[in-house]
C-alpha cells in the first residue's frame with residue numbers, strides 16, 4: 001500500500017492520527033506501518049457504539065445436562081468408545097493460548113506462569129501433564145495437539161515450550177498456529193497506537209480459533225491425519241482434563257455436533273455462562289442475561305433448570321465446524337486495558353480499562369450448530385481457572401484446588 005492509499009483509507013474511517021509520526025520512521029518501520037494499515041479491518045471499530053448494550057438474544061429454554069450419576073453408570077461404555085476414537089487418531093486437542101491474560105497482569109504468556117511452591121510448576125506443564133494422562137488411558141497413543149498463539153505471544157510460547165522439551169510431549173505431535181488480530185480503540189472508536197509505527201491490536205477472541213486454523217492451512221493436516229473431533233480448552237484451567245476418553249465417548253455416543261463440559265453452579269447467580277437452548281438451538285446465556293424467572297425455573301426433578309455453567313472445554317465435530325465456517329461470527333465489544341502511546345509518545349500501561357477490543361466468542365459458534373451435549377464434570381476435580389492475581393479464580397485458589405487433588409506444587 002502506498003502512503004497516498006493509506007491516507008485515503010484512514011480518512012474514510014477518521015483514523016488519520018495513525019500517521020502522526022510517519023515522517024520520523026525509518027524505511028522499514030514505514031513499510032511495516034503501511035502494511036498494517038492495509039491489513040487492518042477498521043470496519044470493526046463502529047461496534048464501539050454497542051459497548052454495554054446487550055446483544056439481541058432469542059428465546060431461551062433449558063437444555064438438560066448429562067449428569068455425573070448417569071456418566072458413572074455408563075462409564076465403561078463411554079470409555080470404550082472414547083479410547084477407540086483416540087487410538088484411531090480421530091481426536092485432536094486445541095489449546096487456546098492466544099489471550100493476553102490482562103487480569104493476571106504478567107507480560108509473559110499465561111502458560112509460562114509458575115504456580116509452584118516448592119519447585120517450578122508452570123501452567124503449560126500442568127496442561128501437558130493432564131494431556132499425558134489421556135495418552136496413558138489411550139495405551140500410549142499421542143494425539144495431535146494444536147496450540148493457538150497470537151502474534152503477541154507466539155515466539156515466547158514456542159521458545160518456552162522448546163526449552164522445556166514440551167514437558168515430555170513429542171514435538172512432532174504439536175502444531176502451532178497464530179490467531180487473527182483486531183485493532184483496539186478508545187471509547188470513540190479511534191485506534192490506539194502501541195508505538196509510533198504500530199496500531200494497537202489484540203487477538204480476536206476465543207472463537208477465532210477455527211477460522212485462524214483454516215487460514216493457517218491446517219485443514220489438510222486434519223484431513224490427512226483423519227481427525228474428526230477437536231477438543232478445545234483454555235490455557236488457564238490447571239485441572240483441565242483434555243480429550244478425556246469418557247467425555248469423548250459420551251459425545252460420540254450422543255451423535256451430537258459438540259460436547260460441552262459443564263459444572264453445577266455454586267449459586268443461582270454465579271458469574272458463569274450457562275448452557276441452554278436459544279430459539280431451539282444450543283447456546284450459552286451469560287450470567288447477567290439470566291432473569292429472575294430463569295434463575296427460579298425448575299426441571300422435572302425439581303432442580304434448577306439453568307444449573308450448568310460452561311468451563312471452556314468443548315469437543316467439536318470438525319465437519320460441523322467446516323460447514324459453518326463460511327458464516328461470519330458476530331463481533332462483541334469488550335472493555336479492556338489497552339497499552340498505548342500518549343501525546344509525548346510515551347508507552348502507557350493503564351491500570352483501568354481504557355477502551356474497546358473486538359472479539360468473536362465461542363458461544364456464537366455453538367449457537368450455529370444443531371446439537372450439543374452438556375456433560376457434567378465435578379468442579380473440584382476439573383476446574384481451577386487462573387484469571388486474577390488474587391481472590392476468586394486466582395493463583396491462590398487454583399493452588400488450593402490442586403492441593404486437594406493431590407498435585408504437588
Ligand code: UTP
Pocket residue numbers: 096097098099100101102103104110148179202203204205206208233234235236312359387
Ligand atoms: P479469557 O477470556 O480469560 O481472556 O480467555 P484472556 O485474554 O486470557 O485474559 P484477560 O481477560 O485479558 O484477563 C479464556 C481462554 O481463551 C483464550 C485464552 O488464552 C484463554 O485460554 N483466548 C482468549 C484466546 O486464545 N484468544 C483470545 O483472543 C481470547
